[in-house]
Amino acid sequence: MKKLSITLAAVTALSLGTAACGSSSETSDTTIATAPEVATYSVDGAWARTSPMEATMGAVYLNITSTLDDALVGASVSTDIAAMTQVHETLMNADGTMGMQEIASVPMTSNTPLALAPGGYHIMLMQLVKPLAVGEIVSVTLTFASGETTIVDAVVSEEAP
Amino acid sequence: MKKTSRLATLVLVSLPLLFGCASDSTSLMGMTRESPLEVGMTSLPEVFASSESETSFTFKAQTDELLVVFFGYTMCPDICPTSLSDFRAALRRMGSDSDRIDLAFVTVDPERDTADKLIPFLSTYATRFHAIRTTDFSQLKSVQDKFLVKSSVTTDETGYVQVTHTGTAFVVNSSGQVVSELPFGIGSDGMENDFTVLLNNIENGDK
Numbered sequence: 001m002k003k004l005s006i007t008l009a010a011v012t013a014l015s016l017g018t019a020a021c022g023s024s025s026e027t028s029d030t031t032i033a034t035a036p037e038v039a040t041y042s043v044d045g046a047w048a049r050t051s052p053m054e055a056t057m058g059a060v061y062l063n064i065t066s067t068l069d070d071a072l073v074g075a076s077v078s079t080d081i082a083a084m085t086q087v088h089e090t091l092m093n094a095d096g097t098m099g100m101q102e103i104a105s106v107p108m109t110s111n112t113p114l115a116l117a118p119g120g121y122h123i124m125l126m127q128l129v130k131p132l133a134v135g136e137i138v139s140v141t142l143t144f145a146s147g148e149t150t151i152v153d154a155v156v157s158e159e160a161p
Numbered sequence: 162m163k164k165t166s167r168l169a170t171l172v173l174v175s176l177p178l179l180f181g182c183a184s185d186s187t188s189l190m191g192m193t194r195e196s197p198l199e200v201g202m203t204s205l206p207e208v209f210a211s212s213e214s215e216t217s218f219t220f221k222a223q224t225d226e227l228l229v230v231f232f233g234y235t236m237c238p239d240i241c242p243t244s245l246s247d248f249r250a251a252l253r254r255m256g257s258d259s260d261r262i263d264l265a266f267v268t269v270d271p272e273r274d275t276a277d278k279l280i281p282f283l284s285t286y287a288t289r290f291h292a293i294r295t296t297d298f299s300q301l302k303s304v305q306d307k308f309l310v311k312s313s314v315t316t317d318e319t320g321y322v323q324v325t326h327t328g329t330a331f332v333v334n335s336s337g338q339v340v341s342e343l344p345f346g347i348g349s350d351g352m353e354n355d356f357t358v359l360l361n362n363i364e365n366g367d368k
Contacts, residue, residue, distance in 0.1 A: 055238075059238040078349055088238075096327055097313065124239075
């Protein structure tokens with residue numbers, strides 16, 4: 001099981017309140033210095049299921065936790081892997097059928113793991129260039145509402161780790 | 162979209178309430194009905210490698226065997242690979258007993274799922290299978306009605322093909338009765354349990 005911890009310097013000059021105040025040469029002695037909040041993301045259990053020979057779709061699953069409220073707003077992989085990548089959710093419709101839809105933003109509550117797992121949220125790899133084979137690594141770039149991104153290495157396997 | 166998410170948990174939690182499943186290890190984990198679904202009189206075309214012609218496949222197991230029926234499509238990235246991977250894992254653990262488990266996969270997306278896609282797809286998950294395909298949607302629906310299965314294929318304004326389908330797998334005996342309905346999310350353990358219990362029942366004289 002891979003585990004990746006990333007500390008992000010999430011607060012920029014914009015959030016410090018100086019960028020929108022006028023010309024860059026303008027200074028102010030009234031700026032209140034506050035300690036920037038730093039989000040820590042931890043990702044574990046990242047894996048992608050093997051894809052059959054003729055399949056053009058794949059899925060990546062993982063668990064992600066942030067120390068701050070945030071949202072997962074996108075994912076991407078190299079075009080060497082798949083032509084398009086989206087965050088999807090599998091849903092059960094009122095008639096009992098199951099389908100999927102793209103999700104623009106998956107809310108993340110601070111310090112609460114967000115599970116992307118079979119039957120729920122997943123990162124959908126569309127138009128796979130070649131089948132996903134056991135042991136391969138799929139590097140997925142996750143994008144958050146904060147504007148930050150992080151790269152997760154998902155191991156291809158037949159079953160969940 | 163009408164939705165209820167976190168479906169695996171929901172379905173599994175609600176099953177005992179709806180169907181009175183017992184919890185000991187010799188009992189089935191799938192759904193059972195007092196009046197089982199009867200599917201043994203239904204048939205659909207089975208397709209083979211592209212050079213071969215179709216035959217008619219009837220939804221019943223061979224004598225002393227079980228037939229597991231899935232409805233899905235090959236471009237399905239989440240539900241179908243999950244269920245079929247669980248099926249594969251269950252059979253691997255069963256060893257030689259798995260020789261008595263047959264698989265029928267009915268595509269709900271026949272326009273895209275031609276034989277040359279279905280056969281390699283299913284070969285990934287099973288050594289013994291039947292690829293079932295008809296482009297006659299009324300014929301497909303008539304069989305789905307017997308299983309109480311629904312599906313749809315629609316294309317949105319961007320050209321994206323949206324497919325929905327019932328996620329349940331059906332275990333059918335040689336009389337053509339559905340003896341266990343395996344909801345999505347039951348997992349390989351649940352499948353292995355039911356296959357083993359039902360094969361034992363056959364050996365004990367039940368059908």
